[in-house]
Amino acid sequence: MSASLPEFPWDTLAAAKATAAAHPDGIVDLSVGTPVDPVAPLIREALAAASSAPGYPATAGTARLRESAVAALTRRFGVTGLSEAAVLPVIGTKELIAWLPTLLGLGAADVVVVPELAYPTYDVGARLAGTQIVRADSLTQLGPQSPALIYLNSPSNPTGRVLGVDHLRKVVGWARERGVLVASDECYLGLAWDAQPFSVLHPSVCDGDHTGLLAVHSLSKTSSLAGYRAGFVAGDADVVTELLAVRKHAGMIVPTPVQAAMVAALDDDEHEQVQRERYALRRAVLLPALRAAGFSVDHSEAGLYLWASRAQDCRETVGWLADRGILVAPGEFYGPAGARHVRVALTATDERINAAAARLS
Numbered sequence: 001m002s003a004s005l006p007e008f009p010w011d012t013l014a015a016a017k018a019t020a021a022a023h024p025d026g027i028v029d030l031s032v033g034t035p036v037d038p039v040a041p042l043i044r045e046a047l048a049a050a051s052s053a054p055g056y057p058a059t060a061g062t063a064r065l066r067e068s069a070v071a072a073l074t075r076r077f078g079v080t081g082l083s084e085a086a087v088l089p090v091i092g093t094k095e096l097i098a099w100l101p102t103l104l105g106l107g108a109a110d111v112v113v114v115p116e117l118a119y120p121t122y123d124v125g126a127r128l129a130g131t132q133i134v135r136a137d138s139l140t141q142l143g144p145q146s147p148a149l150i151y152l153n154s155p156s157n158p159t160g161r162v163l164g165v166d167h168l169r170k171v172v173g174w175a176r177e178r179g180v181l182v183a184s185d186e187c188y189l190g191l192a193w194d195a196q197p198f199s200v201l202h203p204s205v206c207d208g209d210h211t212g213l214l215a216v217h218s219l220s221k222t223s224s225l226a227g228y229r230a231g232f233v234a235g236d237a238d239v240v241t242e243l244l245a246v247r248k249h250a251g252m253i254v255p256t257p258v259q260a261a262m263v264a265a266l267d268d269d270e271h272e273q274v275q276r277e278r279y280a281l282r283r284a285v286l287l288p289a290l291r292a293a294g295f296s297v298d299h300s301e302a303g304l305y306l307w308a309s310r311a312q313d314c315r316e317t318v319g320w321l322a323d324r325g326i327l328v329a330p331g332e333f334y335g336p337a338g339a340r341h342v343r344v345a346l347t348a349t350d351e352r353i354n355a356a357a358a359r360l361s
């Protein structure tokens with residue numbers, strides 16, 4: 001099976017990583033979006049308080065968790081009309097994305113549409129299920145074909161691009177007419193800087209009708225819980241019920257202490273705002289430093305990445321930065337259209353971000 005999957009992209013960065021690590025003041029690793037800030041005390045306390053968990057948790061999650069997820073989407077993102085039965089916890093959203101086409105029973109006759117520049121796991125999930133894969137950002141690129149599943153990701157990893165309400169509405173309307181399922185990966189929805197992103201479940205996008213729509217929400221970035229493996233999927237109640245029915249058999253269950261921690265994270269907006277502020281400050285340091293060093297920075301109006309270019313092949317840019325002790329991800333990891341960009345993550349300590357800015361100047 002692994003032979004049908006691409007080479008694990010980060011494995012190809014070993015040489016650049018060794019170069020960057022040789023910098024006398026150490027590497028600044030901006031190549032992955034892994035959070036570095038401490039988990040908020042109220043979340044850790046909730047995890048610890050739930051640590052005596054001898055019995056199996058329910059795959060559907062506790063009623064309390066589903067309530068908290070609905071309340072958080074309503075409060076933070078203006079989602080309306082979501083019922084608790086239409087929410088399902090997942091073991092981090094990478095897990096859900098990697099298995100979604102399989103869980104839906106898709107196969108060789110089906111087409112999965114992923115953005116031209118995209119988080120690699122959309123492609124991996126389609127490959128695991130053996131579906132056809134089409135990279136497209138516009139509906140006109142799809143012509144008359146009717147895919148089974150179409151991914152949206154706004155704000156985008158890697159580009160930080162935010163899709164406007166009109167764009168989202170158009171995709172939802174088009175998909176509805178054809179019975180296509182839309183999976184909107186909203187991992188970075190809470191991290192907006194220069195543009196306002198919308199959930200696919202927001203009434204201005206879907207008119208309050210969640211039929212054929214899934215919103216995928218990770219707690220990894222906004223609550224710095226990547227190590228807990230915590231996310232959920234919400235939207236079309238029938239699709240969520242079907243996913244639950246399969247996942248119950250497959251043992252895809254979020255541990256009880258993590259479910260309790262998720263409740264604490266979803267009920268509290270303050271720690272999220274503190275985290276957002278940290279990233280805003282890091283962005284305010286790194287963005288001008290990249291520009292001053294001659295990079296152009298495209299999109300990047302939201303999310304945790306700067307999509308930067310020196311108008312040369314991305315591997316050359318990776319090398320140029322590695323010579324300065326800075327490791328970034330080549331744009332080609334995310335699709336052929338990224339061949340002349342690099343993705344620079346904001347997920348490093350203030351000290352390391354300041355070091356990167358100093359090395360660029």
Ligand SMILES: Cc1ncc(COP(=O)(O)O)c(C=O)c1O
Nearest residue numbers: 092093094119157187218220231
């Ligand atoms: C676009 C996108 N979706 C999903 C994920 C997966 O997040 P997790 O599995 O931690 O929930 C990531 C992680 O980087 C991402 O960038």
